[in-house]
Amino acid sequence: MKKVRKAVFPVAGLGTRFLPATKAIPKEMLTVVDRPVIQYVVDEAREAGIEHLIFVTGRNKGVIEDYFDIQVELSNTLAERGKMTELTVLDELQPRPGTASFTRQQAPLGLGHAVWCARDLVGNEPFALLLPDMIMQDTRSCLANMVELYEQTGGNIISVEECDPKDTAKYGIVGKGETIGSGFRIDGMVEKPAPEDAPSNYIISGRYILQPEIFSILETQERGAGNEIQLTDGMLKLAKNQDFYAYPFTGRTFDCGSKEGFIQANVAFALWRQDIRDRVIHDLEEIMNNVEPNHR
Numbered sequence: 001m002k003k004v005r006k007a008v009f010p011v012a013g014l015g016t017r018f019l020p021a022t023k024a025i026p027k028e029m030l031t032v033v034d035r036p037v038i039q040y041v042v043d044e045a046r047e048a049g050i051e052h053l054i055f056v057t058g059r060n061k062g063v064i065e066d067y068f069d070i071q072v073e074l075s076n077t078l079a080e081r082g083k084m085t086e087l088t089v090l091d092e093l094q095p096r097p098g099t100a101s102f103t104r105q106q107a108p109l110g111l112g113h114a115v116w117c118a119r120d121l122v123g124n125e126p127f128a129l130l131l132p133d134m135i136m137q138d139t140r141s142c143l144a145n146m147v148e149l150y151e152q153t154g155g156n157i158i159s160v161e162e163c164d165p166k167d168t169a170k171y172g173i174v175g176k177g178e179t180i181g182s183g184f185r186i187d188g189m190v191e192k193p194a195p196e197d198a199p200s201n202y203i204i205s206g207r208y209i210l211q212p213e214i215f216s217i218l219e220t221q222e223r224g225a226g227n228e229i230q231l232t233d234g235m236l237k238l239a240k241n242q243d244f245y246a247y248p249f250t251g252r253t254f255d256c257g258s259k260e261g262f263i264q265a266n267v268a269f270a271l272w273r274q275d276i277r278d279r280v281i282h283d284l285e286e287i288m289n290n291v292e293p294n295h296r
Helices: 037-047 062-067 072-080 084-093 111-116 142-153 165-170 213-219 231-238 259-271 277-289
Strands: 006-010 052-057 100-104 127-130 134-137 156-162 172-180 183-191 202-210 244-248 252-255
Touching: 006 037, 006 111, 037 127, 037 134, 037 142, 037 259, 052 062, 072 084, 111 213, 111 231, 127 142, 134 202, 134 259, 142 156, 142 172, 142 202, 142 244, 156 231, 172 244, 183 231, 202 231, 202 244, 213 231, 252 259, 259 277
Parallel strands: 006 052, 006 127, 052 100, 156 244
Antiparallel strands: 127 202, 134 252, 156 202, 172 183, 172 202, 183 244
16 A cells, blocks of 8 residues: 555635635635645645645746745845744745645646646655645644545545535535444445435545546546536546545534635634634624624
């Protein structure tokens, strides 16, 4: 069994739900407390032992590449001013030389196409896929637990979460088979089934460990929903020949592609910070107490 060493981050999306802010700033660079959204996802990958970061970018995403590069002028200025704490934080976040790669998607053809664009950088080995809109909060990262499960099962792993059974028509749903370690075997995948037809209430939640055979499938994959190349369609084909397992994530997930999820993430991660937690609680209480009744 090959180790999961590489992770793919599809960051080519336009972020239209956050216009006008994303007219000039990639949505992945919007900050949750004091770090860009993409940094939380990269931190999760690193905690899981990922060695190589692969970003699938698009036009006007150069700032992401700059963010993960060394800024000599900034580092020198911080050192000259004796701001060693800030300098240490930047050094800890900096990928080592040769461990971050960038490739262009060039056309908005869907998640499956974005994954396929990383094929030459991934090569013939399993890889993690992390959707950068989704940031997860738990005492141990979701991907670290997925890697642990993968080391027991091999095959392909998908993170899942439970939803209200009446909401299955909003999500991709997996069928629950036998329990294995901290997860279970997936015995089916259905896109947005009606509640009465859903095999379970476990939704696909944005983290994957996939085998490289997915690339040859995506290369010839016909366009599906939204006239895009859908990753789920490719996984359904791969599942005919390879096992799929699910890791049920029980922490909190925030969809930072939506305004509500982005605001929730800022509040939740601020409350995890001991240096600002008490002040944030005080300010939130004050804000809520002063909201006009017709705006509640």
